[in-house]
Amino acid sequence: MSDFDSLAQAVFHGDFDGVVSATKNLLDRGVNPLDVINKGLLAGMDIVAPKFKAGEMFVPEVMMCAKALGEGMKIVQPLLSSSEAASAGTVVIGTVAGDLHDIGKNLVVMILKSGGFNVIDLGVDVSPEGFVNAIKEHSPQIVGMSALLTTTMVNMKKTLDAMEAAGVRDKVKVIIGGAPVSQSFADEIGADGYAPDAMAAKELCAKIIKG
Numbered sequence: 703m704s705d706f707d708s709l710a711q712a713v714f715h716g717d718f719d720g721v722v723s724a725t726k727n728l729l730d731r732g733v734n735p736l737d738v739i740n741k742g743l744l745a746g747m748d749i750v751a752p753k754f755k756a757g758e759m760f761v762p763e764v765m766m767c768a769k770a771l772g773e774g775m776k777i778v779q780p781l782l783s784s785s786e787a788a789s790a791g792t793v794v795i796g797t798v799a800g801d802l803h804d805i806g807k808n809l810v811v812m813i814l815k816s817g818g819f820n821v822i823d824l825g826v827d828v829s830p831e832g833f834v835n836a837i838k839e840h841s842p843q844i845v846g847m848s849a850l851l852t853t854t855m856v857n858m859k860k861t862l863d864a865m866e867a868a869g870v871r872d873k874v875k876v877i878i879g880g881a882p883v884s885q886s887f888a889d890e891i892g893a894d895g896y897a898p899d900a901m902a903a904k905e906l907c908a909k910i911i912k913g
């Protein structure tokens with residue numbers, strides 16, 4: 703088994719200690735932090751996802767995997783964030799109301815920070831008012847919304863409507879992401895952009911800031 707496989711298996715088994723030691727082992731050997739994330743930590747979630755879908759794994763088990771993945775992310779994150787010091791712009795981001803999925807959103811946060819963005823992470827289950835208040839408080843250039851459920855992606859439109867009603871919609875560019883959303887959904891609800899993954903999200907934000 704390769705060292706990436708060992709890390710992926712540790713995530714899959716919700717093995718916190720295994721994740722920590724396999725992550726450190728890869729980094730000690732000089733492996734690129736982004737490869738540790740993509741080929742190890744997220745590869746573990748790729749084993750989990752189809753089993754969860756097929757009903758072979760249940761919510762508490764998947765939570766353990768997500769938490770184990772988080773332990774690895776904690777180790778990798780400082781290495782990414784230290785790569786650029788200056789702020790490239792401010793991004794407020796959160797998972798929309800009713801949705802508790804945050805693995806992908808956290809990854810976007812991490813990659814944006816590594817790109818020098820000042821990121822305000824509102825967490826999960828963020829109400830439309832929560833986004834509006836954060837815009838008033840932090841004056842970001844960009845707002846990012848994440849949704850993983852077909853039942854919560856509609857709350858992206860509700861959040862955009864709340865921004866409009868509060869008079870802050872034209873002060874920010876709004877980008878969206880998450881497995882069920884797409885560029886055509888972004889167009890449909892009037893968002894300014896969509897990105898399919900964290901690296902693309904960073905490129906999109908950089909493009910928006912450049913104008």
Ligand code: B12
Pocket residue numbers: 744747750751752754755760761762764765768795800801802803804805806807809810845846847848849850851852853877878879880881882896897898899900901903
């Ligand atoms: C992990 C997981 C959970 C965990 C979440 C833990 C956590 N802390 O996030 C737990 C166990 C809690 C969970 C619960 C539920 N889940 Co769930 N979950 C998943 C699973 C297996 C993986 C999701 C994930 O983390 N993917 C990995 C990340 C890295 O990918 P990602 O989120 O897509 O993010 C990337 C991009 O989308 C993008 N991106 C993400 N956000 C953003 C934001 C912006 C601004 C941008 C630009 C880009 C961007 O960049 C990210 C990184 O590259 C998926 C299956 C799947 N294949 O997706 C189901 C899945 C999403 N869950 C599902 C369901 C049904 C549920 C539950 C309703 C189950 C239940 N009966 O209770 C609950 C809902 C709880 C709630 N209210 O939110 C369904 C959704 C079906 C649907 N179409 O709506 C899925 C698809 C599983 C399935 N049945 O096929 N889940």
